Amino acid sequence: MERMIIFCMLFFCSSTAPTAAPHKIAKYKQLLKTIHRLEPIVKDKDVELLHTPENPVDECLFTAVTCFQKGTLKLQPENSQVNSTFTQTIKALKRFNYSGKQCESSCESYEKKTPREFLKSFAKLIQKLCKN
Template sequence: MERMIIFCMLFFCSSTALTAAPHKIAKYKQLLKTIDRLEPIVKDKDVELLHTPENPVDECLFTAVTCFQKGTLKLQPESSQVNSTFTQTIKALKRFTFNNSGKQCESSCESYEKKTPREFLKSFAKLIQKVIGHTRADGYGKSTI
């Protein structure tokens, strides 16, 4: 009887672990779609340039995502006609959460070069693609990111 209970517990735990990585990947892919939706409707001229993390090292991924989230709050819609879509998209980006790996990062948001809003969003998309790659490589949801 004890063996049967242990077997059932192991089966449950392993099946839970197998579904964790695909769920995270789906969440990140949805975030990519959100960024793609935002890019053509964001104002790109006569606006504040934004600190844009590019190719951060693994221990700085959390800091980079945080910089992007703060930067999205400074984005503006290209016109009043896209304002509702813009607002909904920004809300979706603000709700996105990202786990801190616990590793210490030496750089801050201000250390990154400032770029236009569209370049900023392209770099954000590249970062999320990198996170997806790490999540797949780590397997079974044991992402260090």
Template sequence: MERMIIFCMLFFCSSMVLTATPHKAMKYKQLLKTIDQLKDVVKDKDAELLHTPENPVDECLFTAVTCFQKGTLKLQPKNSQVNSTFIKTVNILKRPILKDSGKQCESTCESYEKKNPKEFLQSFSKLMKKVTIRVDSFCLFFDVL
């Protein structure tokens, strides 16, 4: 009887994880599309250079994403025709993306090299792909169970 109760609890918990995880993976994939849209409408010439995290360690993912979010607020549209698209896209990227893991990160946003807006967005996209792959592999792990 105890084994049956434990099995049922395990089954219930794993099914809950399976329903939550694909939603996150889809959210991160949508954020990747949003970043790619922003690449086309951002001013790159005569623009402010932005701190650009590259290859952050796992403990620093939250700090890196937060740095990118702050940097997107400094971006400017390349012309007035794309202004409404630009504003909508930046507003999407202002929303919380990752939860703070609580782990201490040695790096600060200011410790990263400054790059132009296109390179900044390319690095942001690369980081979000890394996060998406981790979430997808987590989903695959639970699909095997």
């Protein structure tokens, strides 16, 4: 009887433990797809340049994600035909949550770049989060 209980406990623990990480990775991969969907439809000329975190250290990932989320609010659609797709995509990016500690640097300390470069850097950050 004891062996059966131990076996059941081991089976339960082994089946529930690995499910947390794949869920997070799936969430990040969906976010990457969203960013890639946004890249071709974002207005890239005659727009405000955006503060773009590049290669943030692990301690500043939360701050970088926050900067990207603030920056996405300043993005504009390339034309009126893509407006509904653009709006849905921006909403998906705003809903993304990442928990971590705030670091010393602010969004304004990062170099300003075009919206497409901004999105490429955002995608790199999400890929980094997938590996962490």
